[in-house]
Amino acid sequence: MNEVYLSLGSNLGDRKAQLQEAVRLLQTNPSISNIKMSSIYETAPVGYLDQHAFLNLVIRLETSLSPLELLDICQEIEQALHRERLVRWGPRTVDLDVLLYGQEQLATERLTIPHPRMYERAFVLVPLQELMPSLILPEDLEMQEVHVWKTYINVNTFLRDAN
Numbered sequence: 001m002n003e004v005y006l007s008l009g010s011n012l013g014d015r016k017a018q019l020q021e022a023v024r025l026l027q028t029n030p031s032i033s034n035i036k037m038s039s040i041y042e043t044a045p046v047g048y049l050d051q052h053a054f055l056n057l058v059i060r061l062e063t064s065l066s067p068l069e070l071l072d073i074c075q076e077i078e079q080a081l082h083r084e085r086l087v088r089w090g091p092r093t094v095d096l097d098v099l100l101y102g103q104e105q106l107a108t109e110r111l112t113i114p115h116p117r118m119y120e121r122a123f124v125l126v127p128l129q130e131l132m133p134s135l136i137l138p139e140d141l142e143m144q145e146v147h148v149w150k151t152y153i154n155v156n157t158f159l160r161d162a163n
């Protein structure tokens, strides 16, 4: 089994419902187990600023899928939730990025692990630190626009939460 960390984000439409659907689709995959989630954070947009605030979280899971198989699953979920790529770093119904896959280091055209921009992103590192308390945040990280939006006891509570 491989331990994997994914970053999830949404800033278009019903942000929480889309994150719930993405997590539900991951949970129903027979090759994925033991999903743990961080709190959900509301975060100011980074990179492309003229867009709505995001909801972001990080999840840890175990999987027998290879890194590329997992990327395929993430991209299928983005497609199922009607993700469109119109602007780089622009608005999205849902975005799933592979942050870490065990101790794996990869730099291919389709997939780079660890995710190349994760160490500069408070919207990734702050939720990641909840699941990985030994993580030391960079001193110059822009923290002020990253706020806990909601904390769930576990994934099932999150998936049952209607509003």
Ligand SMILES: Nc1ncnc2c1ncn2[C@@H]1O[C@H](COP(=O)(O)OP(=O)(O)OP(=O)(O)O)[C@@H](O)[C@H]1O
Binding pocket: 071, 085, 088, 089, 090, 095, 096, 097, 098, 099, 109, 110, 111, 112, 113, 114, 115, 116, 117
């Ligand atoms: N670790 C990774 N996780 C997800 N996608 C990756 C990763 N490494 C490379 N990619 C590639 O990046 C491409 C663009 O991904 P995407 O459209 O989600 O980027 P983005 O979320 O807008 O920006 P960013 O990559 O800065 O988060 C994907 O098609 C995928 O092949």
Ligand SMILES: Nc1nc2c(c(=O)[nH]1)N=C(CO)CN2
Binding pocket: 008, 009, 010, 043, 044, 045, 046, 047, 048, 054, 056, 089, 090, 095, 123
């Ligand atoms: N706050 C926030 N900003 C972003 C996000 C995101 O998930 N949250 N994703 C991006 C591209 O991956 C670009 N900018």
